[in-house]
Amino acid sequence: MLNTQLVLAAEGTPNPVLPHPSEIILGLIAFLLLLWVLRKYAVPRFEKLYEERTAKIEGGIEKAEKAQAEAEQALEQYKAQLAEARTEAAKIRDDARLEAEQIKAELRAEAQEEARRIVAQGDAQLQAQRAQIVAELRTELGRNSIELASRIVGEALEDEARRRGTVDRFLSELEVSGNGAAGARN
Numbered sequence: 001m002l003n004t005q006l007v008l009a010a011e012g013t014p015n016p017v018l019p020h021p022s023e024i025i026l027g028l029i030a031f032l033l034l035l036w037v038l039r040k041y042a043v044p045r046f047e048k049l050y051e052e053r054t055a056k057i058e059g060g061i062e063k064a065e066k067a068q069a070e071a072e073q074a075l076e077q078y079k080a081q082l083a084e085a086r087t088e089a090a091k092i093r094d095d096a097r098l099e100a101e102q103i104k105a106e107l108r109a110e111a112q113e114e115a116r117r118i119v120a121q122g123d124a125q126l127q128a129q130r131a132q133i134v135a136e137l138r139t140e141l142g143r144n145s146i147e148l149a150s151r152i153v154g155e156a157l158e159d160e161a162r163r164r165g166t167v168d169r170f171l172s173e174l175e176v177s178g179n180g181a182a183g184a185r186n
Contacts, residue, residue, distance in 0.1 A: 142167030 019027075145167060 138167065138171055141171065145170050 142164070149166070
């Protein structure tokens with residue numbers, strides 16, 4: 001192969017690998033012309049598109065930062081409202097608790113008053129029943145005493161005034177002896 005190249009070079013035929021000098025000059029002029037056209041028309045358009053794109057991106061970033069700042073402000077407002085709502089709920093709870101305690105105290109006082117009234121009414125009824133039973137027992141005991149006394153004494157105690165006096169005297173003696181026995185037990 002080396003022999004063929006030497007032979008071609010010696011003959012004066014152009015080398016197919018190396019271009020002709022006029023082609024190199026013409027290619028260089030065409031390249032410079034293309035470079036000038038690109039620089040004059042295409043590069044400014046690319047630069048303009050690049051700047052627009054950069055402006056859009058920067059504007060988007062600014063918008064995102066602004067939106068983020070607004071979101072943070074809204075979050076702070078939400079947190080403040082939430083804290084205020086929690087404080088208000090705690091106050092309402094405390095007020096309700098106090099009101100419940102007051103109602104409970106009022107109901108307790110009413111119940112105690114009702115219990116006192118019922119006990120007093122019961123005591124009054126018991127005293128009335130006791131008085132009635134004592135009166136009935138006195139009458140019955142008086143009759144029985146008179147009947148027993150008339151059997152023992154043998155005389156008829158018909159006189160009502162005498163009979164009552166005797167019965168009252170007997171009952172008084174029983175009460176005195178009953179109270180004396182009760183006092184001795186205590």
